Amino acid sequence: MLEQIDKYFNNELSLSERKDFEHQLATDAELADNTAFYLNANLAAKNLANEKRKAEFDTLRQGISSRPVRKIKPVSWAVGIAASILLVVGFWRINQASETNTDEFANIYIQEHFENLPVKMDANADSLQMGLRLFNEKKLKEAQRIFEAILYRKNNDSESIKYAGITALRLGEYDKALEYFRSLGKQTNLFSNPGKFYEAITLMKQQPVNKKEVEDLLQEVIDNNLEGKSEAEKISNQ
Amino acid sequence: MIFFGRSALSDEAILKGIISDGILQRTTENKLYEQYFYFIKDATFKHQLSEDEAASLYTDTILAFIENVKKQRFEGKSAIKTYLYQIFSNKCVDFLRKTTTNKMNVHDAQPIHDWILAMPDDAKNVLQKLISDNEVKVLYERIKDLGEKCQQMVTAWGEGFSDNEIAKELGYQTPNVAKVSRLRCLDKLRELYRR
Numbered sequence: 001m002l003e004q005i006d007k008y009f010n011n012e013l014s015l016s017e018r019k020d021f022e023h024q025l026a027t028d029a030e031l032a033d034n035t036a037f038y039l040n041a042n043l044a045a046k047n048l049a050n051e052k053r054k055a056e057f058d059t060l061r062q063g064i065s066s067r068p069v070r071k072i073k074p075v076s077w078a079v080g081i082a083a084s085i086l087l088v089v090g091f092w093r094i095n096q097a098s099e100t101n102t103d104e105f106a107n108i109y110i111q112e113h114f115e116n117l118p119v120k121m122d123a124n125a126d127s128l129q130m131g132l133r134l135f136n137e138k139k140l141k142e143a144q145r146i147f148e149a150i151l152y153r154k155n156n157d158s159e160s161i162k163y164a165g166i167t168a169l170r171l172g173e174y175d176k177a178l179e180y181f182r183s184l185g186k187q188t189n190l191f192s193n194p195g196k197f198y199e200a201i202t203l204m205k206q207q208p209v210n211k212k213e214v215e216d217l218l219q220e221v222i223d224n225n226l227e228g229k230s231e232a233e234k235i236s237n238q
Numbered sequence: 239m240i241f242f243g244r245s246a247l248s249d250e251a252i253l254k255g256i257i258s259d260g261i262l263q264r265t266t267e268n269k270l271y272e273q274y275f276y277f278i279k280d281a282t283f284k285h286q287l288s289e290d291e292a293a294s295l296y297t298d299t300i301l302a303f304i305e306n307v308k309k310q311r312f313e314g315k316s317a318i319k320t321y322l323y324q325i326f327s328n329k330c331v332d333f334l335r336k337t338t339t340n341k342m343n344v345h346d347a348q349p350i351h352d353w354i355l356a357m358p359d360d361a362k363n364v365l366q367k368l369i370s371d372n373e374v375k376v377l378y379e380r381i382k383d384l385g386e387k388c389q390q391m392v393t394a395w396g397e398g399f400s401d402n403e404i405a406k407e408l409g410y411q412t413p414n415v416a417k418v419s420r421l422r423c424l425d426k427l428r429e430l431y432r433r
Contacts, residue, residue: 002421002428009353025361036368037377037428039351043369044377045396050301052393057271057297064275101269108264116386118409230406234262 001031005038102214105235106204114166128159135167143167158187162194169202177202197221197228246273249318256307259403271300274319277326285330295333299326308398309352380430388423395420 007013008021024031119132131146147164150157165180181202185195200217203210218232247255247269255266277299281292302325306312312321351369354362381392387408394404405416 002424006417006421022358022361026364032364032368034428036365036373037431038424039353039365039369040373041377041381041392041424041427041431042353042396043351043374044381045392046398047374047378047396048381049393049397053267053301054294054297057268057300058293060268060271061275061293061297064272101265104268105261105265108268109261112261112264112407231261234258234260 001034002038005031005035009038102204102209102211103207106201109201109231110169110205114170117163117166128163131160131163135163135170140167140171144171156187158184158190158193161187162198165198165202169198169205172205174202174206178206192227194227196224196226197232200228200232249314252318253307253312253314256304259399260407267300267304270303270318271297274322277323281326281330285334287330287333291333292330295329296326299329305398377427377431380427383430384423384426388426391416391420391423392427 004013004021008018013021025035026032116136117132119136120129127146127150131143131150134140134143134146144164144167147160147167150160151164154160161180161184165177165184168174168177168180178199181195181199183195185193185199187193187195196217200214200221203214203217218235220226221228221232247266252266252270255262255269257263258266275296278289278292278296281287281295282289285292287295299322303312303318303322316324351365354365354369357365381389384392390408391404394407399407401413401417401420404410404420405413408416410416410419
């Protein structure tokens, strides 16, 4: 029944089916009850999504509020000196803005994609699955030990390299993460390889940002149709 | 590239970013939030609100604007800054009215879901009686009892993501697989709700 209700609100019914549905709604208590559930659930989900977004904005607000305030002091020196200072400040501000943006972009990507990693539901938990579970339980150091132990035995295992890289990235160990993602990116036998794109994300977190290297990597992802292409294109098209 | 460009986004870039999906949308929304952040300080002077109150109203303003853009209610007749300031000022005045009078409850109304507005009257009346703030509150809590994946799925649906977007964001192979999973999650939610 929910499928029919879903089709109605997604405009997937023909005109006659829509009319039947609306007519039935006024006379069939069970359908009305389920439709009300569907709508109430959507409002509740919307409220929950809004609450989550509000919490994210609140975190952003705290970040903005804690930034140091730069006060401009009156300058009584020669105009030349003032101009020089302004020039330096100008360059610094441009540099700051781009660094904040790359960092912010990387943070959102990490938050949306590396908060939880996919775990298989079967009971046969191998080491990799155990590492992933620990990762999802935010026991990142323990997860890292497991991924690295697997790599000690099978140093070319692409899944373990990927997850070891993601874990290092989450731990803020960017040099280590880059090493893993570069090694992943070099593997040519994979159906889908996110190595280059993850390398770009990691570089965005490193300060100061090497803009040229990030741009080149994103371009490589696009040109070679690698995993992460659509995200890379979105950034490039702006 | 967006993150190497100017620090302030143009109106066009904001509108384009909000209707895109995934990470670009979030980045644009965050940037928008930062861009007019100074409204909060203004409100503390102009309306004598505390910084927390002004910040909460500012967040509501940004969320209302995002929804209006997604639902194509923003016609672009004024600049985004002007439009946002108008919404924000109205929210500040409403808030002051509510806190300085005892008429808060008079303004409380049953929630009206946008989706039923275009329905014939008889069907709409039946549903309007069944949609209630209390039920929404109960369901809000029940969604939190769902498994993590289902919770993400249902929240994304509430946020207005299509099955295509949900498939991309949550890693389902096709929009159809996402749809089937979403309906299963709603089934689970219904079970929890009626238990």
